[in-house]
Amino acid sequence: MAFEGSTARLTVFLDRILANYGRLALRVAPAVCAAVVKADAYGLGIGQVAPVLARAGCQRFYVACVGEGVALRAILPEQEIIVINGFHENIQSIYNENRLIPVLNDLQSCKDWKHPACVQVETGMHRSGLAETEWIAARGLLRQPLLRVISHLACADDPQHPLNRQQLAAMHRAMDAFGVPGSLAASHGTLFGTDFHLDEVRPGAALYGATAHPDSQPVIHLSARVLEVRTVPAGATVGYGATFAAPSPRRIATVGIGYADGYPRALGNRGVMLWEGHRLPVVGRVSMDLVTLDVTAAPDVQPGMWVDVYNDLYTVNDAAQDAGTIGYEILTRLGKRVERIYKV
Numbered sequence: 001m002a003f004e005g006s007t008a009r010l011t012v013f014l015d016r017i018l019a020n021y022g023r024l025a026l027r028v029a030p031a032v033c034a035a036v037v038k039a040d041a042y043g044l045g046i047g048q049v050a051p052v053l054a055r056a057g058c059q060r061f062y063v064a065c066v067g068e069g070v071a072l073r074a075i076l077p078e079q080e081i082i083v084i085n086g087f088h089e090n091i092q093s094i095y096n097e098n099r100l101i102p103v104l105n106d107l108q109s110c111k112d113w114k115h116p117a118c119v120q121v122e123t124g125m126h127r128s129g130l131a132e133t134e135w136i137a138a139r140g141l142l143r144q145p146l147l148r149v150i151s152h153l154a155c156a157d158d159p160q161h162p163l164n165r166q167q168l169a170a171m172h173r174a175m176d177a178f179g180v181p182g183s184l185a186a187s188h189g190t191l192f193g194t195d196f197h198l199d200e201v202r203p204g205a206a207l208y209g210a211t212a213h214p215d216s217q218p219v220i221h222l223s224a225r226v227l228e229v230r231t232v233p234a235g236a237t238v239g240y241g242a243t244f245a246a247p248s249p250r251r252i253a254t255v256g257i258g259y260a261d262g263y264p265r266a267l268g269n270r271g272v273m274l275w276e277g278h279r280l281p282v283v284g285r286v287s288m289d290l291v292t293l294d295v296t297a298a299p300d301v302q303p304g305m306w307v308d309v310y311n312d313l314y315t316v317n318d319a320a321q322d323a324g325t326i327g328y329e330i331l332t333r334l335g336k337r338v339e340r341i342y343k344v
């Protein structure tokens, strides 16, 4: 649905999300490939993304919080929906009405919940889940058989890190203690080999091109409209704080995207945008709604044209590197003002 006035436009290639899922599922088979669709499918739109994954055969969907689970149930009537951040007794009915499966993270939840669930076990990240000293007690409290135990790798982006193997060993102890299958690996853990795949893997970022992974191709293009172009003389400064001074006469294009749209402010004087093979450096600070580019090398750039913010040649992961962050953060912060177009 095109909106004439929008100056930033996101194209989401759903077919590529489908292809990423297919490659991941193939890599880990016969382990089950679940999909993590928290944070609005990493900012890309759960309403569009989840049905595509379901059509690809995905049967298990992880969300972070109960509100996301309720929204997803309205989209997917059949599939298993698991809420990572646990359950609270006072909203138990919401879980039941929407057939949501909580991840139980503490003993009280194990006591209160009377339906099928997953249990999160602490294996080395010290963020969520039951400590090893609580496992036997937890098993005694559960009223229903568990579906599986889950845990999360702290250092999955570093295959050599000793914590990975330690967490896997702890995971096996948990599977023995509870007598159920396990799920440990997210995107990067899928690359550690079949030992780490266990019963199920739970990738998010690799589905969406939000991290470097051999099965993951970029799934978005983001473009922004050129609003103005001007020539500035040598010595003129551009933008807030006058942090860029033109070393010679320069053509400066002002484009309609800013940090309110999720374009990282850290890319001021660091990032690039692309146009017809030209790399156009960001000059000056990033404003709330605007970015200034040096387009001297691309004299054909004119107001009304669109430049590429992220594409297949300069991906969210490239931008993340320049901004000192990760692709996950860039995707999940894309703003509400950005027009979205979905390609199947």
Ligand SMILES: *Cc1c(COP(=O)(O)O)cnc(C)c1O
Binding pocket: 036, 038, 084, 151, 152, 185, 186, 187, 188, 202, 203, 204, 205, 206
């Ligand atoms: C977010 C999350 C995932 C997905 O991680 P990716 O690195 O995006 O694949 C898996 N499991 C848990 C518990 C998570 O919080």
